Amino acid sequence: MDNLIYKHGGNIYEYDKKLVDFSANINPLGLPPVVKKALLNHIDRVLHYPDPEAKELTGCIARYWGIAKENVLVGNGSAELIYLAANTFKPKTTLIPVPTFSEYERASRSVKTKIQFLKLKEGKDFKFNPHTCEKADMLFICNPNNPTGNLILKGQKRIGKIANMIIADEAFMDFLPDQKNHTLIWRAVKEKSIIVIRTLTKFFALPGLRIGYIVAHKDNIKKLKQNKAPWSVNSLAQLAASLILKDKKYITKTYSLISKERDFLFKELNRIEGLRPYPSITNFILIKIEKNHINSGSLTKRLLKKEILIRNCANFRNLNDKYIRAAVRTREENLKLITALKKGLTD
Amino acid sequence: MDNLIYKHGGNIYEYDKKLVDFSANINPLGLPPVVKKALLNHIDRVLHYPDPEAKELTGCIARYWGIAKENVLVGNGSAELIYLAANTFKPKTTLIPVPTFSEYERASRSVKTKIQFLKLKEGKDFKFNPHTCEKADMLFICNPNNPTGNLILKGQKRIGKIANMIIADEAFMDFLPDQKNHTLIWRAVKEKSIIVIRTLTKFFALPGLRIGYIVAHKDNIKKLKQNKAPWSVNSLAQLAASLILKDKKYITKTYSLISKERDFLFKELNRIEGLRPYPSITNFILIKIEKNHINSGSLTKRLLKKEILIRNCANFRNLNDKYIRAAVRTREENLKLITALKKGLTD
Numbered sequence: 163m164d165n166l167i168y169k170h171g172g173n174i175y176e177y178d179k180k181l182v183d184f185s186a187n188i189n190p191l192g193l194p195p196v197v198k199k200a201l202l203n204h205i206d207r208v209l210h211y212p213d214p215e216a217k218e219l220t221g222c223i224a225r226y227w228g229i230a231k232e233n234v235l236v237g238n239g240s241a242e243l244i245y246l247a248a249n250t251f252k253p254k255t256t257l258i259p260v261p262t263f264s265e266y267e268r269a270s271r272s273v274k275t276k277i278q279f280l281k282l283k284e285g286k287d288f289k290f291n292p293h294t295c296e297k298a299d300m301l302f303i304c305n306p307n308n309p310t311g312n313l314i315l316k317g318q319k320r321i322g323k324i325a326n327m328i329i330a331d332e333a334f335m336d337f338l339p340d341q342k343n344h345t346l347i348w349r350a351v352k353e354k355s356i357i358v359i360r361t362l363t364k365f366f367a368l369p370g371l372r373i374g375y376i377v378a379h380k381d382n383i384k385k386l387k388q389n390k391a392p393w394s395v396n397s398l399a400q401l402a403a404s405l406i407l408k409d410k411k412y413i414t415k416t417y418s419l420i421s422k423e424r425d426f427l428f429k430e431l432n433r434i435e436g437l438r439p440y441p442s443i444t445n446f447i448l449i450k451i452e453k454n455h456i457n458s459g460s461l462t463k464r465l466l467k468k469e470i471l472i473r474n475c476a477n478f479r480n481l482n483d484k485y486i487r488a489a490v491r492t493r494e495e496n497l498k499l500i501t502a503l504k505k506g507l508t509d
Numbered sequence: 510m511d512n513l514i515y516k517h518g519g520n521i522y523e524y525d526k527k528l529v530d531f532s533a534n535i536n537p538l539g540l541p542p543v544v545k546k547a548l549l550n551h552i553d554r555v556l557h558y559p560d561p562e563a564k565e566l567t568g569c570i571a572r573y574w575g576i577a578k579e580n581v582l583v584g585n586g587s588a589e590l591i592y593l594a595a596n597t598f599k600p601k602t603t604l605i606p607v608p609t610f611s612e613y614e615r616a617s618r619s620v621k622t623k624i625q626f627l628k629l630k631e632g633k634d635f636k637f638n639p640h641t642c643e644k645a646d647m648l649f650i651c652n653p654n655n656p657t658g659n660l661i662l663k664g665q666k667r668i669g670k671i672a673n674m675i676i677a678d679e680a681f682m683d684f685l686p687d688q689k690n691h692t693l694i695w696r697a698v699k700e701k702s703i704i705v706i707r708t709l710t711k712f713f714a715l716p717g718l719r720i721g722y723i724v725a726h727k728d729n730i731k732k733l734k735q736n737k738a739p740w741s742v743n744s745l746a747q748l749a750a751s752l753i754l755k756d757k758k759y760i761t762k763t764y765s766l767i768s769k770e771r772d773f774l775f776k777e778l779n780r781i782e783g784l785r786p787y788p789s790i791t792n793f794i795l796i797k798i799e800k801n802h803i804n805s806g807s808l809t810k811r812l813l814k815k816e817i818l819i820r821n822c823a824n825f826r827n828l829n830d831k832y833i834r835a836a837v838r839t840r841e842e843n844l845k846l847i848t849a850l851k852k853g854l855t856d
Contacts, residue, residue: 170739175560186558193556201552208548208717208749209540211533213522238585238741245738249596249619265739272596272736370555370744389619391592392517392612394585396743397717402555 168264171473171487172369177466182495185473187308187334187446189367190491191419194412197368197402207397214392219400223375226407232380233351235387236403238394240333240361240374244302245269247329247357247376250389253299257325259290261309261478266302266331275300281480282307282314288440290314292324301325305344306334309475309487311442313344321356328356334444336365339417347377354379364445365416366406371399420445424490430500436507446489448475453507457483464506470499515611518820518834519716524813529842532820534655534681534793536714537838538766541759544715544749554744561739566747570722573754579727580698582734583750585741587680587708587721591649592616594676594704594723597736600646604672606637608656608825613649613678622647628827629654629661635787637661639671648672652691653681656822656834658789660691668703675703681791683712686764694724701726711792712763713753718746767792771837777847783854793836795822800854804830811853817846 172186216236224231237243248256248269256270259280270277280295282288288310290303301324307314315321321328330346338344350356361374373395376386395403406412428447431439436453451461462474475485488499519533563583571578584590595603595616603617606627617624627642629635635657637650648671654661662668668675677693685691697703708721720742723733742750753759775794778786783800798808809821822832835846 168739170558170561172558173561174557175562175564183557188556193553198552201555202549205545205548205552206540208715208745209535210521210530211517211519211716212719214517214520215522217522238589238738241738241740242585245736269738368555369558369740372559372740372743389592391585391588391616392515393588393716393719394741396719396746398555398745399743 167477167479168268169477170264174471177471179469181466181469181471182491182498183471184488184491184499185471186369187364187489188369189365189416189445190489190495191412191416192367194366194406194409196409197366197405200401200405201398204398204401207401210397212393212395212397212400216395216400219395219404222404222407227347227377229347229351229377230380232383233377235376235378235383235390236395237374237376237390239363239372240331240359241265242394243359243374243376244329244331245272246386246390247359248273248275248300250386251300251327253327255298256300256302257295257298258302259314260480261475262302262304263308263331264478266304266329267479270302279479282310288312288314292321295324297323298325299327301328302331303328304331304333306338306444308334309446309448309473309478309481309485311440311444311446311448313443316344322353326355329359330356331359333359333361333364335360337416337420337444339421350377351379354382357382362403362406366412368399368402368406371402372396373399373403419492420490423493423496426493427488427490427496427500430496431503434500434504434507437503446487449486449488451484451486456507458486459483461486461506464509465502468502468505470502514824514826515615516824517611521818524818526816528813528816528818529838529845530818531835531838531846532818533716534711534836535716536712536763536792537836537842538759538763539714541713541753541756543756544713544752547748547752548745551745551748554748557744559740559742559744559747563742563747566742566751569751569754574694574724576694576698576724577727579730580724582723582725582730582737583742584721584723584737586710586719587678587706588612589741590706590721590723591676591678592619593733593737594706595620595622595647597733598647598674600674602645603647603649604642604645605649606661607827608822609649609651610655610678611825613651614826617649626826629657635659635661639668642671644670645672647674647676649676649678651678651680653685653791655681656793656795656820656825656828656832658787658791658793658795660790663691669700673702676706677703678706680706680708680711682707684763684767684791686768697724698726701729704729709750709753713759715746715749715753718749719743720746720750766839767837770840770843773840774835774837774843774847777843778850781847781851781854784850793834796833796835798831798833803854805833806830808833808853811856812849815849815852817849
């Protein structure tokens with residue numbers, strides 16, 4: 163990356179040993195078996211260009227939500243779509259509640275918009291209060307928010323007034339069994355001022371394949387399509403994604419695993435002296451280090467020695483070197499993390 | 510696609526039967542065996558984010574050309590990189606010699622540059638003559654040119670004066686055994702006004718995986734990186750591409766196959782009454798239909814009935830419905846094409 167502030171978790175390539183990766187928020191169930199089998203059986207699909215229209219996948223997504231195909235646009239992960247939105251609507255002013263995923267800022271800078279950062283307050287549970295900011299052309303909102311793990315937006319009715327265009331990144335919404343009560347997808351289909359970005363990376367454990375999608379009013383989809391480079395979703399990604407949305411078993415299994423393990427991890431973290439976990443409704447937990455002599459950098463290093471990679475949150479705007487983030491993983495892995503954290507804080 | 514003019518070949522998804530695809534210009538040798546094996550053995554790589562820096566692949570490309578890593582940037586096929594170049598340098602005026610690959614125009618329109626189309630003349634072998642145009646901010650040049658199949662630029666010395674920024678798309682340069690005498694790669698490393706875009710899609714038969722790269726001056730690479738969405742090259746693409754550049758056997762086998770089959774196909778096409786193939790130095794041939802009652806649309810339809818997909822060139826600027834394009838494939842497939850064309854012209 164060109165700048166430290168834009169460094170993310172999940173970059174296992176920086177290390178020369180095998181690590182348990184708590185830094186990327188990926189479903190610990192791993193690749194759905196039906197997807198793995200399909201990829202192995204159809205590896206020759208790489209011999210052909212991907213369908214530039216991604217017709218089959220677009221249809222699957224539309225059916226999954228009960229919306230029209232004209233309201234869906236697939237892309238190379240949510241990352242491509244964040245840049246595409248900024249590029250297409252070229253806002254003059256952009257509002258970004260922080261701490262949050264840094265690519266909103268990076269994408270905004272690439273279109274030279276004036277950015278206003280709105281600081282979410284720890285004392286107010288990192289909730290987003292739309293009354294505290296001036297109206298902007300564009301608002302990027304991550305809901306549930308990364309790295310705070312909470313729904314920062316609940317009273318949906320008010321949001322229409324905050325910005326001319328609201329880009330709601332719902333990358334972690336899939337982990338909520340009652341996501342249908344919280345997503346802005348059905349409003350985005352009707353209202354031209356709301357665009358929802360989703361990803362199949364986190365919930366379906368496919369970050370390496372790159373698949374995301376936008377749900378929006380059909381006029382917005384048309385505008386976005388005009389600026390989009392063709393073929394950005396590769397053949398294998400289209401194949402995999404068309405299968406996974408139908409895998410109901412994997413979905414319910416994930417709900418139950420994440421809910422159980424998040425509760426377990428939260429309780430265990432809460433019992434460790436010097437750590438303060440924040441309540442999360444999704445698959446990762448933000449943790450504050452409340453010991454003077456230890457910061458997020460030194461703790462991350464200590465855990466690395468034990469083959470554990472956590473997310474050092476020091477480079478998030480409006481956080482500092484007292485914050486780390488950990489994904490919710492399997493019981494065995496979570497226990498390993500807990501043991502390592504206890505040692506890391508006392509050694 | 511949003512507009513017919515931007516429709517490409519290779520879209521096998523529009524048809525519900527198995528076709529021999531002469532419309533996409535892909536190496537008929539297919540997936541290099543070493544790549545197929547690696548993909549099957551490492552399918553679990555999709556579980557992790559791709560390396561955002563693509564360090565290993567960038568290093569392989571740099572070593573392949575004997576240049577520094579700082580001069581290389583990988584992307585999601587050449588398509589992402591064409592849009593990235595237009596977006597990063599935001600030219601006021603852009604020159605595009607036509608007929609050519611339509612994405613230069615589409616990318617240019619997305620940044621609202623003023624486009625000047627320079628018509629390449631059939632009577633002058635579709636050669637590009639820089640003296641016939643005014644200087645522009647940006648020039649897109651496809652060399653060898655798609656769909657004409659020739660090197661439209663040879664006298665390299667003069668090109669510096671045509672535009673402030675020359676984007677040379679060398680997607681088909683790999684098929685020239687003497688490509689080192691024609692590529693602008695070594696000039697691009699030194700000169701800030703030249704950027705070369707390459708792809709691993711065509712020569713290495715990987716269009717479904719999406720891998721391209723830019724070679725440019727390190728200051729240009731820095732600027733481009735700042736605007737690029739992260740993780741656009743997926744994990745499997747990075748793995749495959751890191752292997753193929755070392756596969757010398759596949760490379761020499763391709764040279765010999767393409768050279769032999771291109772000569773064969775050209776001679777056979779030339780013997781068909783009513784067809785005029787244009788000399789090509791790469792892996793496809795542009796063909797003019799010289800029969801009054803048959804156009805490219807009707808011929809394409811007739812071949813489809815025989816399970817053959819060719820590229821109808823009617824939507825290329827500065828061509829019309831008398832042109833088709835066909836990739837050079839294996840002897841068996843080329844014979845099938847010849848037989849079908851003969852029938853298609855007379856039936």
